[in-house]
Amino acid sequence: MKELNKIKESKINMKVCKKLINNFVNPLGETEEIRCTKLQGHKYVCGYRPDYSVFGDDKKYVAGKINNMAYSTAGSTASNSPILNRGSRFNPPRVISKEEEILLKEQKQFRKGVRKDEVSTFKLCHEVEQILYDTALSIYNGDGCQCPLCGNEITWEQFVSKEITNGLSIQGCHLDPLEEGFVRHYPGNVMWGHRDCNQIQGDRDLVELIDYVNNMVEHLKKVNHDERRVNEPSYTW
Numbered sequence: 167m168k169e170l171n172k173i174k175e176s177k178i179n180m181k182v183c184k185k186l187i188n189n190f191v192n193p194l195g196e197t198e199e200i201r202c203t204k205l206q207g208h209k210y211v212c213g214y215r216p217d218y219s220v221f222g223d224d225k226k227y228v229a230g231k232i233n234n235m236a237y238s239t240a241g242s243t244a245s246n247s248p249i250l251n252r253g254s255r256f257n258p259p260r261v262i263s264k265e266e267e268i269l270l271k272e273q274k275q276f277r278k279g280v281r282k283d284e285v286s287t288f289k290l291c292h293e294v295e296q297i298l299y300d301t302a303l304s305i306y307n308g309d310g311c312q313c314p315l316c317g318n319e320i321t322w323e324q325f326v327s328k329e330i331t332n333g334l335s336i337q338g339c340h341l342d343p344l345e346e347g348f349v350r351h352y353p354g355n356v357m358w359g360h361r362d363c364n365q366i367q368g369d370r371d372l373v374e375l376i377d378y379v380n381n382m383v384e385h386l387k388k389v390n391h392d393e394r395r396v397n398e399p400s401y402t403w
Contacts, residue, residue: 235338333362
């Protein structure tokens, strides 16, 4: 948190560059501009992302992790999918509905665009990045951050874990799940959470998740573990 406050304090009473980097029409039909957010007189090229050097040796990994969550779609890794892997949420080549995805796959047209439920605006993506950045910096500095689903503390070791099968590794979670026809990628709905928790939620909203978890807990209370273990082998090793 000290590093974050230092950065914010340094920008007080200092002017931002605001040079135009790009402009485009977003998936919602709005014209948006990307402008430089660095301070006037900055070195090197213009940019709009926060300073990731505060994360030390982990800066490259954290910058990539946040970029993927804030600006890129999850998409599809399958080579025979019409959906791009890691396409732009705010300026994709094409937006594809569920019906179009089925049709394009039948026509064997692959890697054409992004799913309709994953799109957003640049403004919202940029605000999401700032929130994810601030939260990551709090975790890095040991100031505390809880998983929004289980409530357990997120550690820096969990955050930088590259073990994709590690249930305690950290992912971006949409608390209101992505839904076609709505923009669900916005600040306040995207938070860092455990991989296991995110997978348990799936496409459920929070009300549906509560019902699902409560039913699971009630069922597990009724399981007769002695009966279940009747045929358990006696081998040990």
